[in-house]
Amino acid sequence: MSSSVKIPSDTSKGRIALVAIPRRLDKVLSYAIPDRLIGRLSPGMRLLVPLGRSKITGYLIGVSVQDGSHSLKEIIEALNDTPIINNEILELARWASEYYMQPLGLMIRAAIPGGNNLKSREYFKLTDQGTKIKATPNSMKGRILSVLKDKTGWVPISELSKDIGVELRENRLTRILSNMKRDGILDEDIRIIGKRDPSRKKRKTASDIKHPASLPSLYGREADLVNEVKDLINKGTYTPYLLAEIKKDTRQRIYLHLISLCIEKGKGVLLLIPEISPNLSLIKTLEDTFSGRVGLLHSRISEGRRFDILSRIREGKIDIIVGTRSAIFAPIDLPGMIIVDEEDDPSYKQDKGLRYNAKGVALKRGERLNIPVILGSSAPSVEDFYYGMTGVYKLRTLPEEEGPRIQGSKGSNEPANPRTKDPSTPQPLIKIVDMRGANGRTILSDQLNSSIANRISKGDRVLLFVNKRGFSNSIICQDCGYSFRCPDCALSMTYYKGLKRLSCHYCNKSACVPETCPDCGSSRLTEVGIGTERVEEEVRKIFPSAKVVRLDKDTIKGSRGQGVKGSSHRTLEPANPGTLRKEGEIVIGTDIVLRSPGNHPFALVGVVSADTCLHLPDFRLSHRVYKLLRGLIDLAGKGEVIIQTHNPSHHAIEAVSDPTNMGLDRFYQKEIGFRRELGYPPFSSMVIITLEGGNAERCMDRSQRLGKILHRNLDKGTELLGPARGYPEILRGRHRWQMIIKGDRPVQEIIRRSMEELNTEASTSGIRIDLDIDP
């Protein structure tokens, strides 16, 4: 059915459509434009095009005159009569695709929330000739014939395969079907399934809108900062700002004012946040303040809803977009400013799926649109802090003392008053406990133990932080050292004592715990490492009457769901403040504690383990530990913090106990020094190349070849590390090899060339090459 048309050489201009396909395909494909669509296509439209045997949605990126004597397939239809994305977004996606070296079609698909819902399904029926044919009854062909003879009309392939009793995607079935079609025995029809235009639900209209809440008051230098940015918004100047050392409440107050300024000027705003659930109150405030104009975009918003938001953006009804990563591509008209809150959060750069950095895209978009880009964080990324210090970004800080601890009541329009400043800035007492001397089986040090006892006897709340869920990191055999590893991932499996199971946190595979060592038969199996379950067990043993709550991914119902509606996150507020006070409570949690809304201060925060992964190969780990500890210290309010560690001299841990602003300057000075020494970002631009494949030798061979080619092609000022085994070495049954390029300038072009060279030298089929630019 695929209509191959030969375009005559005298065809008038613009008869070929350049279409980006949402597949791992580096090329842009050309399609013939049928007469009925000539003059009706513009870039950014979704097109239904044939690809191989199926039909899929592609994105028109341009029109060209005939390029060769290629025989092209024809566009089947245009899926909308207007472009689904505008030129600005198309160009931005194109930039991102090139910079991050990701396929353009996938980038565009990521940029368009929803609207990728078209799939095709094959239907078959016998031709007249086919009804007469005879075949050996038991052969595949015979079975297909007899099934189809009993049916009338088109039969979907799913039904066909079920009646025959073969797997839907089995090779031989499709093979024989296409042979039969070629021989004229069968007719095939490929139909589109999936809804085209999701029905539009009725939305709030202007009359439903509540009276907007007024803006919160600004304090001290906050107002100066707002005025400064206001000028830039008015003038329309690309200026990256780094708002560092500014607490969340204060940042949000500033954002609200800036957003309001944009709206007054008839400009829109993009506000990126790393995750929805910890920001529910911000979203609520925005909706109350700018009712009806706020659109929320994130991965769990339903297709229909997204489609709706997009059309309301297009109609100009929504001009404030709050969203996660992919919201950076939201097609608002005339944005006046982009805000990336918690700019150091790794989720802007998540490592699965399409690799692009939303913060990088935000800066690029701001540059193109000539608008300020605000990066906000309480403890910014080391790179951005350095850029701030060196003037690449405008660094603005509002150290805590200047902000009020208690936010002014909503709607109070009192002017900024320096006297509202709270004299008693919280200064928790921080103690570092060196665990190196302790018995390996010690979970809670004496100091932590006695502090817990002290606090709960007073009815206070205690938080014990553990960075691993489960009971223990792994189980090993004391006699032969055998450790239980995931069969697919070359990593130890986490032990769950309650469930009596082992689970791989990388691929979710789980297994029973054997009684004896499968290697030597010994029954002396022992747990290694500390997880939340184990701490819980220990705490219940030592404090049998205390109320103990465990809070990690395993205890949160529907932990995968982070939707705004019906979010199942437990908050950390005491269920019943009046009565609970007496008893005290011990909360044992992972970093989920920091991401849950509604935290109330704990009298004691005990960090049971925070540094157990400091040896992992990630140059940003120190920052992560530092940030984590800061967050935990904040949870202690004026209380007490006890940090147990095996690395007491690590700069992240040393710094955090510094009374002046948790050693922020000290940490960054030191960390920037390390980065400079080792040539890590911001002193280089970095690319991580990972080769992954089921075949170990092949994977090693190809990565070594690529390493050699890169080595040859890279010039002075760049450095190639590796290839070396990845971490983990094997993931989901695929062997992994890795190399890192550190360079003083972008190396995308060299990588592209080198990969082409590799392809001419040896086949890379069965190997996935994953490029991570600016990881």
Place this chain on the structure above:
DNA sequence: AGCACGCCGACT
């Protein structure tokens, strides 16, 4: 990522 095509070994 699909999916077809080609090669090969086994079955009958």
Place this chain on the structure above:
DNA sequence: GTCGGCGTGCTC
């Protein structure tokens, strides 16, 4: 011969 598995390369 026909079936089925696997590796390789292409998709306008």
